[in-house]
Amino acid sequence: MKKLLSVVMVLGLACTTSLQAEEVNSGGVESLRGSSTLDATKKADEMKRVIKDKNPIARNYVHQPPMIPHQTRGYRVDLNSNKCLTCHGWKYANETGATKISLTHFETRDGKTLSDVSPRRYFCSQCHVTQADAKPLVENTFEPVESLGNE
Amino acid sequence: MTNANNKKGILQYLKSPNSAGLWFILLIGFAGGIIFWGGFNTALEVTNTEEFCISCHEMENNVYEEYRETVHYANRSGVRATCPDCHVPKEWTHKIIRKIAASKEVWGKMTGIIDTPEKFDDHRRSMAEREWKRMKETDSRECRNCHNFEYMDFSEQGNRSVKMHKDALGTGEKTCIDCHKGIAHKLPDMKDVENW
Numbered sequence: 506m507k508k509l510l511s512v513v514m515v516l517g518l519a520c521t522t523s524l525q526a527e528e529v530n531s532g533g534v535e536s537l538r539g540s541s542t543l544d545a546t547k548k549a550d551e552m553k554r555v556i557k558d559k560n561p562i563a564r565n566y567v568h569q570p571p572m573i574p575h576q577t578r579g580y581r582v583d584l585n586s587n588k589c590l591t592c593h594g595w596k597y598a599n600e601t602g603a604t605k606i607s608l609t610h611f612e613t614r615d616g617k618t619l620s621d622v623s624p625r626r627y628f629c630s631q632c633h634v635t636q637a638d639a640k641p642l643v644e645n646t647f648e649p650v651e652s653l654g655n656e
Numbered sequence: 657m658t659n660a661n662n663k664k665g666i667l668q669y670l671k672s673p674n675s676a677g678l679w680f681i682l683l684i685g686f687a688g689g690i691i692f693w694g695g696f697n698t699a700l701e702v703t704n705t706e707e708f709c710i711s712c713h714e715m716e717n718n719v720y721e722e723y724r725e726t727v728h729y730a731n732r733s734g735v736r737a738t739c740p741d742c743h744v745p746k747e748w749t750h751k752i753i754r755k756i757a758a759s760k761e762v763w764g765k766m767t768g769i770i771d772t773p774e775k776f777d778d779h780r781r782s783m784a785e786r787e788w789k790r791m792k793e794t795d796s797r798e799c800r801n802c803h804n805f806e807y808m809d810f811s812e813q814g815n816r817s818v819k820m821h822k823d824a825l826g827t828g829e830k831t832c833i834d835c836h837k838g839i840a841h842k843l844p845d846m847k848d849v850e851n852w
Contacts, residue, residue, distance in 0.1 A: 557814055558814030558815050558816060558817075575814065575816065576814075578727070579725075579726060579727065579839065581838065581842070581843060584845070585842070585843050585844060585845045585846055586838065586843045586845075586846040586852060591851060591852055592816075597851070601816070601819075601820070602816075602819060603816075
């Protein structure tokens with residue numbers, strides 16, 4: 506009985522080790538993260554440097570949310586405050602020279618217009634993001650729309 | 657020698673001490689002064705350190721944690737502004753006044769007025785307003801200990817900063833805290849705060 510038990514255990518161990526060996530093999534498939542295996546932690550890419558302060562960036566396609574041409578480190582957008590609106594809100598935009606937020610942001614989901622920013626449009630960075638000089642991860646043939654001021 | 661004679665002698669001595677006694681008294685006073693004043697100042701400086709500030713969990717678990725995400729804690733060149741750099745004036749008279757006012761915080765600690773994150777958030781607006789008011793009244797004196805307008809190089813600043821600093825700060829129309837609220841800690845509910 507004892508002998509049988511040890512044989513089963515040895516067999517079981519052998520099985521699990523061979524399973525583990527299979528798990529770490531990526532099978533030659535490369536993802537955007539490279540060819541690292543599951544059991545190894547790949548070194549993180551370096552953080553992208555965001556642009557400091559530039560003029561507005563032309564849109565690439567119709568209805569594209571305008572991109573943010575400046576740093577936004579530490580700008581809080583939460584229940585207590587919205588740092589973006591202290592410049593881009595209509596109240597302050599003239600004084601600060603910032604682009605006003607679109608009036609579409611005052612509309613609710615069912616098309617009612619409110620007297621202030623609609624809750625569904627309150628969290629700016631959901632659509633608008635600070636730009637960095639990042640290379641496209643996948644090669645593509647997209648051409649920006651010419652009529653929006655793209656060269 | 658009678659006892660009365662002896663008493664008279666001591667009285668006489670106290671009334672007109674000889675020069676050696678006078679020096680002795682002066683020396684004691686001088687040494688005592690150094691010990692007392694030095695001790696007082698050392699104790700005062702101990703309360704002026706970050707370690708002391710965050711020895712209270714109210715500070716360590718709320719404002720200190722928030723501050724650790726900001727540029728005054730970690731940045732490119734490693735220069736830091738710690739709690740007292742912003743919250744305690746550098747100049748002696750103002751420092752003492754602030755320290756006396758801050759003794760109220762000891763009472764707050766004893767009564768546990770902000771000893772949970774929820775309680776802290778309930779008082780966040782009033783505490784923030786107190787600091788904004790203090791900064792406004794002194795023309796943001798503690799900011800200016802490091803950030804001197806005279807030496808700001810506009811060519812190194814972003815377009816937005818140049819515009820605001822030239823139009824609002826340079827003319828004296830506004831002071832640092834008017835725009836730079838919540839730079840080191842989370843903001844309270846900003847409803848009805850000017851410019852928010």
